Amino acid sequence: MTDQLIAYHEARARGGVGCIVVQVAGVHETARYTSHVLMATSDECVPGYRDLAAAVHPFGTVLLGQLFHPGREVMESSDGSAPVAVAPSAVPTERFRVMPRALGLEEIEEIVAGYGAAATRLVRAGLDGVEVVASHGYLPAQFLSSHANRRDDDYGGSRENRRRFLDEVMDAVRAGAGPAAAVGLRISLDEHDPAGLDIEEATDAVAALAARGALDYVSVTTGTSATLGGSDHIAPDMGFANGYVAPAAARLRARIDVPILVAGRINQPQEAERIIASGQADACVMTRALICDPEMPRRAVAGELDEIRACVGCNQACIGHFHQGHAISCIQRPETGRERRYGAVVRSPAPRRVLVVGGGPAGLKAAAVAAARGHEVRLYEASRRVGGQVLLAEQLPGRDEFGGVADNLRREAQRAGVEIVTGQRVDVDLVERDDPDVVVVATGAQPYTPPVERRGSPRVVDAWSVVRDLESAPTGHVLVADSRGDWTGLGVARLLARAGRRVTLAVTGYAAGDRLQQYVRDGQLVALEREGVVTRALLRLGGVDEDTAYLESVLTGNPVLVADVNGVVVAAGGTPDSALAEALRKRDRAPIVVGDCRAPRTVEEAVLDGLVAASDL
Ligand SMILES: Cc1cc2nc3c(=O)[nH]c(=O)nc-3n(C[C@H](O)[C@H](O)[C@H](O)COP(=O)(O)OP(=O)(O)OC[C@H]3O[C@@H](n4cnc5c(N)ncnc54)[C@H](O)[C@@H]3O)c2cc1C
Ligand code: SF4
Incomplete structure (x- = not known):
């Protein structure tokens, strides 16, 4: 539990989030599915969780923790050697190509006890409850699955036997968490895998748990880690319809009398409102929507819907970073993951006149942050619309939602008070005439054509x-x-x-x-x-x-x-459009160069460049 992770959640709590479900924590040594996963296997985790609770509770935010064992879905070890994975049976997972070994009965008992002990630790640290992660083909789901579970003992074979592990886990967690804490379950109602759980089997398992009062809520999702196609549902990209999991949640809600939460491309409060108002679920779970805009709940309550920065489902700096082993951020909001440095806007002690050349992502972000810090900012864009290459990106098939990046950045700049002038190409003479204190050059890139x-x-x-x-x-x-x-x-x-x-x-x-x-x-x-x-x-x-x-x-x-x-x-790809920057240098105007004209990369780096440059002004 790092200070940065706490700062990340504190920002969401301040933004009005009602309930935070913190990322997974391993319940047993065999649960280390990445080298940086949180672990709740010893009392050493308690102070960190306590600090987290102390950071978010003052905002009235409920705090829950996820209890996790990936079973065979193990991605890496800390030193690069192949980890030993365990599962109900020695059945390989297709996506990570891991062959696990079958758990012995004593190990199963130990893991079940690990869930209970982890629940105790998290509640002792001040969390309001815990959630068992039985979703996405992880260990509890592997036990439920007739494909992954080939055991012939009490934990395999019949449906009842395959449910035994999850039943025992829920009982251990309830006992470990105590009567005052909430105990929930996260489950994929459809794993979208021919060898995975289907909606009928998953719904039956949840209904059986609900019937005996084991659940305070169910968090519904979809997909599995075990296959490429199934895993696409872990963080569905912009190709998936908003709220597409809600009909499955509605089916479960019709069957059991326990609050149902649902996730899955719910990126705007209007979408959540629709799902809840239509009775498909009792609450909506939003991850990337809050990575992208931690202020979203507060803005929704205030009716400032146009001010909300909607996640576009690009998966670049959030889950993309995670898969590369980096801390998460957002291409539209690089402050995310960097809360301790950039979380609060710091007014400049010496406001200056800033001229920004180029209305692509880099220029818009630099202008927005500079203006928010109190500088007087004018942005010139040569074409009729701001957005730069994003206006091309959004024209590719299935990518139209990406255009939201340009709209969101433009609004951020306008809100901050930037004067935006479109249809004006800037040359050195214009800079001389305007005579600003600072010039930020964000002229982007031109297409690169290799020798052919x-x-x-x-x-x-x-x-x-x-x-x-x-x-x-x-x-x-x-x-x-x-x-x-x-x-x-x-x-x-x-x-x-x-x-x-x-x-x-x-x-x-x-x-x-x-x-x-x-x-x-x-x-x-x-x-x-x-x-x-x-x-x-x-x-x-x-x-x-x-x-x-x-x-x-x-x-x-x-x-x-x-x-x-x-x-x-x-x-x-592109080649830097650096002519203006070079010309300005010749006139002894030292421009600040950001985005693709510094080096062609992606929106993520362009926006980050803009933030960093303007924060230093
Ligand atoms: C087809 C395509 C798809 C892409 N898809 C993605 C994607 O999915 N995800 C991703 O992260 N990145 C994507 N990119 C890359 C991404 O769009 C760029 O990295 C990013 O836009 C760079 O931002 P920038 O502000 O530095 O430059 P640009 O976006 O190039 O913006 C520069 C702006 O400056 C203006 N300008 C230039 N010279 C002057 C001047 N003298 N005076 C006034 N204005 C001037 C230009 O008109 C332009 O609007 C894509 C790029 C393309 C071409
Ligand atoms: S990088 Fe930001 S906009 Fe893109 S999917 Fe992640 S949270 Fe959404």
């Missing part, structure tokens, strides 16, 4: 131009050469396929979109196949003539020809 050998006059265009104007793309058979593995090559291939082109997507990586967060990539790969795009991996573009693209293996350099090609679209 051309014979004759083949059609070769960059991907950004195709997004701007689909008509500029070649017709017929088009080769998209993608050296980035991000959203653009894949998205342009889909755009072209939808517009009737025959598309071959050649990528330098192992698969299309291999740098995208898994849950985002998976949906895109499904769509690529559905739309008939042929993908060729591990190939780089060397040259092109009027009907053939010349590629080579990135591993061996061996040539690979793609014939009957009418043209090539190059998706090679």
